[in-house]
Each structure stands twice: as structure tokens, then as C-alpha cells.
Amino acid sequence: MKINIALLDQEAGACQSFRFACPIETIDEHNTASWIEGNVEVEGKVCNTGACLALTGEIHAKANRVCHRCLKEFSAAIVTSFSENWQQADGDSEVIRYQGDELDISELVRESLVLAEPLKNLCSEMCRGLCPTCGADLNHAKCNCVRDEIDPRLAALQKLLEK
Numbered sequence: 732m733k734i735n736i737a738l739l740d741q742e743a744g745a746c747q748s749f750r751f752a753c754p755i756e757t758i759d760e761h762n763t764a765s766w767i768e769g770n771v772e773v774e775g776k777v778c779n780t781g782a783c784l785a786l787t788g789e790i791h792a793k794a795n796r797v798c799h800r801c802l803k804e805f806s807a808a809i810v811t812s813f814s815e816n817w818q819q820a821d822g823d824s825e826v827i828r829y830q831g832d833e834l835d836i837s838e839l840v841r842e843s844l845v846l847a848e849p850l851k852n853l854c855s856e857m858c859r860g861l862c863p864t865c866g867a868d869l870n871h872a873k874c875n876c877v878r879d880e881i882d883p884r885l886a887a888l889q890k891l892l893e894k
């Protein structure tokens with residue numbers, strides 16, 4: 732995902748839009764975003780502010796996830812955005828984001844996808860999960876296991892009361 736900024740670089744105030752669609756493998760060599768499947772689409776704008784290049788954009792992708800509660804695989808659409816200011820690499824800058832006329836946003840896109848990932852994925856907010864005793868998927872089946880439907884915090888309290 733490389734943007735040629737040869738023209739943009741010479742004119743403060745100028746903006747340039749960009750659009751990419753490429754398979755996740757091309758920007759994620761080390762498979763650090765393995766849940767992403769298929770094409771990653773990016774649309775955005777880069778503006779020369781005079782002091783830096785301001786990048787903004789939106790990413791669309793598809794994720795293959797596993798539900799934290801029922802372990803079912805499901806796919807979900809991901810939409811996330813980014814906004815960063817990049818400075819031309821000079822002698823004392825710490826992070827070199829671009830050099831010369833080319834801006835490579837592959838890593839920015841990969842990072843944004845990783846950061847957009849929630850800690851817990853649920854197939855639905857209403858997912859009832861699996862029975863901890865027999866493993867039945869409670870979204871589709873009822874089992875005969877006896878379960879305490881008690882909030883674990885209350886359960887601790889109940890134990891104290893029983894003493």
C-alpha cells in the first residue's frame with residue numbers, strides 16, 4: 732500500500748486521496764492478524780500541512796472469529812479508522828515512517844486492524860454459551876444439567892451466610 736507523494740510533498744496545503752484493496756497476506760507477512768480474511772480495503776486522504784503529512788482513512792475488512800462463550804466460528808465486518816501525522820525522516824527523528832517520495836501505509840493499516848480487535852468476541856450479545864457441565868450449546872439446545880443461575884459474586888456471599 733504505497734502512495735507516491737512526489738507532488739504533494741512540494742506544496743503545503745495540498746491533499747491527495749488514496750484507495751487500496753489488497754489481500755491481508757500482502758500487508759501482514761508474519762500473520763499477526765490471522766483472523767482477518769480476504770481483502771483489506773482502505774480509503775483515505777493525505778494532506779501536506781507544511782509541517783508534516785496528515786493521514787486519515789477508513790479500513791474495511793472481514794474477520795473470522797470464534798465466540799468466547801459458545802466457541803462457534805462466525806464472520807464479522809470490521810470498520811475502523813486511523814489518523815496519524817508523519818514527518819519526513821531526518822537525522823534525529825526516532826520513527827522513520829517515510830523516506831523519499833513513497834509513503835507505505837501497510838504497517839499502519841495492519842496495526843489499526845490489530846488495535847481494533849476486541850478482547851472478547853461474542854457471536855451475539857445475547858449468546859448463552861455452552862453448558863459448563865455437558866457442553867451443550869445453550870443457544871440451540873436445552874440440557875438437563877442443574878445449574879446455579881447465581882451471580883458468582885452473590886454465590887460467594889451465600890457461602891458466607893451458610894456458615
Ligand SMILES: [Zn+2]
Binds near residue numbers: 855
Ligand atoms: Zn456465541
Ligand SMILES: [Zn+2]
Binds near residue numbers: 863875
Ligand atoms: Zn448441560
